[in-house]
Each structure stands twice: as structure tokens, then as C-alpha cells.
Amino acid sequence: MTKGNVTDTRMLIGGTRPPVDDAASIMVSSPIDGTELGRIADATDEQVADAVTAAADAFAGWRRTSGAERARLMHTLADLIDRDAEDIARLETSDNGKLLRETRTQARFAARNYRFFAGLPDKISGRTIPLDAWDSFDYTTREPVGVAALITAWNSPMQLLANKLAPALAAGCTVVIKPSELAPLTTLRLAELVAEAGFPDGVINIITGGAETGMALTTDARLGRISFTGSVRTGQAIQHAATAALVPVTLELGGKSANIIFDDADVERAVPGAVAGIFAAGGQTCIAGSRLLVHERIHDQLVERVAEAARRIVLGDPTDDATQLGPVASASQRERILDHVGRARAAGARLLAGGGVPDDPALAAGCFVQPTVFGDVDPHAELAQQEVFGPVLASHRFADEDEAVAIANATEFGLASGIWTTSLSRAHRVARELAAGTVWVNTYRYSAAQAPFGGVKKSGYGRERGVEAIEEYLQTKNVLIDLSDEVRDPFSIKA
Numbered sequence: 001m002t003k004g005n006v007t008d009t010r011m012l013i014g015g016t017r018p019p020v021d022d023a024a025s026i027m028v029s030s031p032i033d034g035t036e037l038g039r040i041a042d043a044t045d046e047q048v049a050d051a052v053t054a055a056a057d058a059f060a061g062w063r064r065t066s067g068a069e070r071a072r073l074m075h076t077l078a079d080l081i082d083r084d085a086e087d088i089a090r091l092e093t094s095d096n097g098k099l100l101r102e103t104r105t106q107a108r109f110a111a112r113n114y115r116f117f118a119g120l121p122d123k124i125s126g127r128t129i130p131l132d133a134w135d136s137f138d139y140t141t142r143e144p145v146g147v148a149a150l151i152t153a154w155n156s157p158m159q160l161l162a163n164k165l166a167p168a169l170a171a172g173c174t175v176v177i178k179p180s181e182l183a184p185l186t187t188l189r190l191a192e193l194v195a196e197a198g199f200p201d202g203v204i205n206i207i208t209g210g211a212e213t214g215m216a217l218t219t220d221a222r223l224g225r226i227s228f229t230g231s232v233r234t235g236q237a238i239q240h241a242a243t244a245a246l247v248p249v250t251l252e253l254g255g256k257s258a259n260i261i262f263d264d265a266d267v268e269r270a271v272p273g274a275v276a277g278i279f280a281a282g283g284q285t286c287i288a289g290s291r292l293l294v295h296e297r298i299h300d301q302l303v304e305r306v307a308e309a310a311r312r313i314v315l316g317d318p319t320d321d322a323t324q325l326g327p328v329a330s331a332s333q334r335e336r337i338l339d340h341v342g343r344a345r346a347a348g349a350r351l352l353a354g355g356g357v358p359d360d361p362a363l364a365a366g367c368f369v370q371p372t373v374f375g376d377v378d379p380h381a382e383l384a385q386q387e388v389f390g391p392v393l394a395s396h397r398f399a400d401e402d403e404a405v406a407i408a409n410a411t412e413f414g415l416a417s418g419i420w421t422t423s424l425s426r427a428h429r430v431a432r433e434l435a436a437g438t439v440w441v442n443t444y445r446y447s448a449a450q451a452p453f454g455g456v457k458k459s460g461y462g463r464e465r466g467v468e469a470i471e472e473y474l475q476t477k478n479v480l481i482d483l484s485d486e487v488r489d490p491f492s493i494k495a
């Protein structure tokens with residue numbers, strides 16, 4: 001396969017690229033065939049602090065930069081991402097094993113997201129507020145929160161970063177980015193594009209390393225916001241640290257999303273919708289429709305069609321356009337997924353498709369898992385409650401709308417959900433009852449820069465994308481002016 005061009009794995013701190021010290025570095029390898037792709041720095045605490053200092057120093061200038069100029073730089077960055085989209089997509093695929101057709105779409109979508117938010121910087125405004133006293137004037141301004149720490153997961157680095165970086169820049173924040181050590185290369189590629197676009201030094205900083213680097217960053221009390229995408233456990237740790245420092249947090253965490261098919265659904269659309277929900281991206285997406293809820297009248301027939309589609313999925317090289325499922329991101333991820341499958345089987349779940357690693361010797365070097373379907377899983381079973389983050393689907397049957405909603409809402413997560421029905425009133429009725437940040441109707445994984453995205457319950461809080469996202473990076477200042485010339489009695493407060 002043609003790998004993306006790995007040119008420079010150095011961090012970006014205040015416009016400089018410190019050399020990677022081999023003695024303090026981390027190897028980055030491809031899950032496709034295990035080859036080494038490069039070495040990244042394991043940032044020292046001092047380097048992490050330097051990155052925050054660089055961002056804090058740059059903030060004074062960036063917050064005063066006109067909205068029009070911020071927008072111009074963001075549009076230039078989007079143009080550069082579009083120009084290099086094919087190379088970026090190949091690099092990301094070699095780094096995390098996702099299908100090239102998915103990473104291509106995501107690179108283009110990242111550019112689209114920067115363009116959407118580039119429309120906002122010159123429209124940020126406060127309001128004037130009439131007070132009770134005529135001789136006073138009150139107004140608000142919306143101001144950037146300062147330095148934002150942006151921490152992303154390995155499954156969709158370019159896209160996850162665009163969800164955070166675009167609104168942060170639009171708001172006037174400077175940033176320190178930490179990608180996952182498992183797939184950091186496209187974020188480091190962005191360092192080159194940021195310089196080429198002409199962003200002032202220190203506005204965008206990128207540090208690399210593992211959990212300790214993330215911890216050093218998120219415990220820095222100078223931050224104005226932490227935006228994190230990753231696991232619930234890490235989200236809880238970050239929330240804990242940030243609470244002590246009184247730094248606000250945005251958390252985009254896991255999911256166990258329900259894809260609900262009613263007996264009045266257009267089955268020809270619903271079956272590929274169910275397949276897309278779980279097997280596209282190999283289930284390695286927070287929004288995976290990993291629970292398929294089907295009305296009892298059509299359950300057996302429909303789930304068998306999904307299982308049959310799963311058996312026919314083409315596994316292989318993710319850069320091949322014929323491939324429908326690539327490897328999962330790492331050997332440890334594969335073991336974790338297979339452990340989930342083993343426990344579900346031991347608990348008596350009915351295996352309808354997959355359940356192991358593919359027999360094909362050509363796939364032996366990669367981290368492949370067969371697309372797996374379990375039928376009639378107990379809604380309280382571990383498989384129905386815990387995020388697998390792999391190509392594993394659990395089906396449940398329901399008798400009516402109330403039961404469908406009860407099963408859908410009976411997990412600790414609330415990220416996304418899907419409803420398949422031809423009844424308009426049912427679609428709205430059920431959408432209203434679902435505890436999830438996103439409800440798709442007669443579609444699944446539909447992505448739009450304009451549509452706010454985020455979770456409820458343990459899927460996190462705060463929103464990315466849509467105009468809502470910029471709010472995460474802004475704070476309100478109130479300015480109150482006494483228009484009278486009177487000298488006041490210091491012990492009588494004007495109200």
C-alpha cells in the first residue's frame with residue numbers, strides 16, 4: 001500500500017519543532033502489518049508547561065486579531081487540508097487501520113468543519129441590556145476563555161481534532177493539542193499546514209506522549225478549557241483534576257447506541273442502516289449502533305439479514321477500495337474485543353455471525369476481527385451494557401414503542417440513537433423520549449458540520465460542531481456603566 005508521507009514527527013511548541021530525543025520517544029506502528037511508521041517524542045513535563053506558556057503568550061495577540069483575519073487563516077488551513085487530503089487520509093489509515101474511503105471522507109469533512117467555523121469569528125457579539133435605572137448602560141461581550149487543551153482519541157484523529165480546534169480558533173482561544181500516542185501522525189502533519197497557513201507562533205501547539213503527558217497538560221491551572229474525547233475512565237480522571245483547578249471541561253466519551261427498527265420501517269433501507277451503524281469504521285467509533293432493537297414481528301428475519309450481510313463483509317487492506325472492514329487499531333484492542341465476544345458466548349448469547357479472527361492467512365499479520373452478530377441478547381447483559389469499540393452487534397426484540405424506549409435508555413450512556421420507521425408521528429414521539437445527544441431518523445452516522453454533537457449521561461457533556469460548539473470556548477463579560485454624574489453615598493448601593 002502507499003503510505004501517507006511521514007515527514008516530521010516533531011512536536012510544535014511556540015512555533016519551534018524540538019528534535020525527537022530517541023531515548024525519550026515512542027514508536028508508532030501500523031496495525032495493518034505492524035511496520036514502524038516513525039518515532040514521536042514522549043514530552044517531558046517541562047515541554048508540556050512550555051507549550052502552555054507559548055499558548056498563553058500568544059493569546060494576548062490572537063484575542064485581539066480581527067474575526068476576519070482569524071477566518072482568513074482558518075479558510076487557508078481548510079484549503080491546505082483539502083489540497084493534501086489524499087496524503088492525510090493515507091497517513092491516518094496507515095496509523096490507525098481505518099478504511100481509506102473513511103479517512104478520505106473524514107479529511108474532507110475536517111476541512112469542511114474549519115470552513116463552517118471560519119464563518120463565525122466576525123459574528124461573535126454580546127448584547128445590550130436595559131436595566132431598571134434609566135441613567136445606566138449595561139452590555140455584555142463574549143470573550144475567549146484563554147488557552148484550551150484539546151485531547152483526542154486514536155480512532156478518528158483529524159476529525160476529532162477539527163471538532164475542537166475549529167471552534168476554539170474561531171472563538172479566539174489558543175490551544176495545546178495532545179493526540180493519542182497510538183495514532184498521532186496526522187495531527188503532526190497538521191503542524192506543517194498550520195505553519196504554511198501562517199498562523200502566528202504559539203496559537204497552535206502540539207505535544208505528544210501517552211497518559212502522563214495528558215495528565216501533565218490537564219493539571220495545568222493556566223488552562224481556560226479542557227476539551228477531551230476518549231474513554232469514560234480517562235474523562236473521569238480529567239474531570240477530577242480539572243475540578244481541583246476550577247478549569248471547565250467538555251467531555252465526549254463512549255456510547256452504547258441503540259439503532260431501533262420498527263415493524264413499519266422500510267426494511268430495504270434499515271438493513272444497510274444497521275450494518276453501517278456497527279460495521280462501518282469497524283465499530284471503532286463512539287457513535288457505533290452496537291445495539292440493534294427490532295420489533296418482535298420482524299426481529300428474526302431482519303437480524304438474519306444483518307447477520308448474512310456481516311458474513312459477506314470483505315475484510316482486507318484498508319487502502320483497497322473493495323475492502324469493507326479493515327483491521328482494528330492494535331493487537332491489544334483486538335484482544336479486548338475478542339474477550340468481550342468470549343464472555344458474551346460464555347454468558348449464553350446466541351452467536352449468529354463471526355465471533356473470532358478470520359481464517360484467511362493473508363490477514364494473519366493484521367489485527368483483524370470478524371464482523372460479529374449476537375441475537376436476542378439480554379438487555380442487562382454485559383454485551384448490552386459495555387462499549388466494545390469493535391465490530392460486534394447485539395440484537396434485542398421489543399413488543400411496542402414503550403419497551404423499545406425503555407431498552408434503548410437502559411444503559412449508562414447516551415450518545416447517539418437511530419429510529420427506522422415510516423410513521424412521522426412515531427419518529428417524533430420516540431425521538432423525544434430517547435436519552436441521547438443525537439437521534440437519527442431513517443439514517444445512521446449522518447455527519448454535518450452544522451449539527452451539534454455530544455452526549456448525555458456517561459457519554460459526556462458539552463457540544464461540538466454547530467454554532468453551539470463555539471460557546472464552549474467563550475465566556476460572558478458584563479459591563480455596567482453609571483451614566484449619572486452624581487456622587488453617591490458609599491453606604492447606599494444603586495439598584
Ligand SMILES: NC(=O)C1=CN([C@@H]2O[C@H](COP(=O)(O)OP(=O)(O)OC[C@H]3O[C@@H](n4cnc5c(N)ncnc54)[C@H](OP(=O)(O)O)[C@@H]3O)[C@@H](O)[C@H]2O)C=CC1
Pocket residue numbers: 151152153154155156160178179180181182209210211212213214215218229230231232233234235237238251252253254255285286387389415455459460
Ligand atoms: N464521544 C466521542 O466523540 C468519541 C469518544 N470516543 C471514545 O474514546 C474511547 C477510545 O479512545 P481511547 O484512546 O482508548 O481513550 P483514552 O481515554 O484512553 O484516551 C484518549 C486520549 O486521552 C489521553 N489520555 C489517556 N490517559 C489520560 C490521562 N490520565 N489524562 C489525560 N489524558 C489521558 C490518551 O493518550 P494516549 O492514547 O496517548 O494514552 C488519548 O490522547 C472510547 O471509549 C470511545 O467511545 C472516541 C471517539 C469519539
Ligand SMILES: CCCCCC/C=C/C(=O)O
Pocket residue numbers: 155156159160281284285286287438445446447448453
Ligand atoms: C454526528 C457524528 C459525529 C461524530 C463525531 C465524532 C466521532 C468520530 C468517530 O468516532 O469516528
